[in-house]
Amino acid sequence: MTRIDARPFAFELDAGSVGLVVIDMQRDFVEPGGFGESLGNDVSPLQQIVPTTASLIAGFRAHGLPVLHTRECHAADLSDCPPAKRLRGDPALRIGDPGPMGRILIAGEPGAEIIPELAPLPGEIVIDKPGKGAFCRTGFETILGDLGLRQLIFAGVTTEVCVQTTMREANDRGFDCLLAVDATASYFPEFKRAAIEMMTAQGAIVGWAAETAQILEALDD
Numbered sequence: 001m002t003r004i005d006a007r008p009f010a011f012e013l014d015a016g017s018v019g020l021v022v023i024d025m026q027r028d029f030v031e032p033g034g035f036g037e038s039l040g041n042d043v044s045p046l047q048q049i050v051p052t053t054a055s056l057i058a059g060f061r062a063h064g065l066p067v068l069h070t071r072e073c074h075a076a077d078l079s080d081c082p083p084a085k086r087l088r089g090d091p092a093l094r095i096g097d098p099g100p101m102g103r104i105l106i107a108g109e110p111g112a113e114i115i116p117e118l119a120p121l122p123g124e125i126v127i128d129k130p131g132k133g134a135f136c137r138t139g140f141e142t143i144l145g146d147l148g149l150r151q152l153i154f155a156g157v158t159t160e161v162c163v164q165t166t167m168r169e170a171n172d173r174g175f176d177c178l179l180a181v182d183a184t185a186s187y188f189p190e191f192k193r194a195a196i197e198m199m200t201a202q203g204a205i206v207g208w209a210a211e212t213a214q215i216l217e218a219l220d221d
């Protein structure tokens, strides 16, 4: 065990049971000219975390530890997209509609791909998820169990939506969850701050938070 001086108290990292989960670093959310920006969002906070997230991924890979990626996307026939989800948001830009980088949030379209800077290596697990959380209608829990993981380090976007939802799902399933605060972002910086405060409040009610450098140091130890 290696101690990380995390928020709200120390996190005991167990290199034998830890994995990194990188949430939805997809072109449509992160890149200028994508779906996220076309909705009027400022993508620069998401762009800023790309180098830190890359260093976290590199650290896990260097130690031979699992890196798992998620993508929020749907089948081309939208059979896995509940109308309640499709009908939210801007009526002019719905899931499945033609967007700036192909059909919006459809598996296989350019916008649904993970940005090239953080592309999964062959053999790394990529979970395509129809929900905000990675456990909803995927085999994620079984995959984590098969890998022997009990601790999850989280990175990705957006902090208060897919990252927070997945952390809560994981926490309810008994995983110890730690969020890399400089490797996660929101279009709304105040929502990022609030989400981190909510999750670490009440004695880490959902999980812990720490800087990428602290996590990398603990891995090196």
Ligand code: C5J
Pocket: 023, 024, 029, 072, 157, 158, 159, 161, 162, 163
């Ligand atoms: C959103 C996500 N924000 N990956 N997706 O719709 O957080």
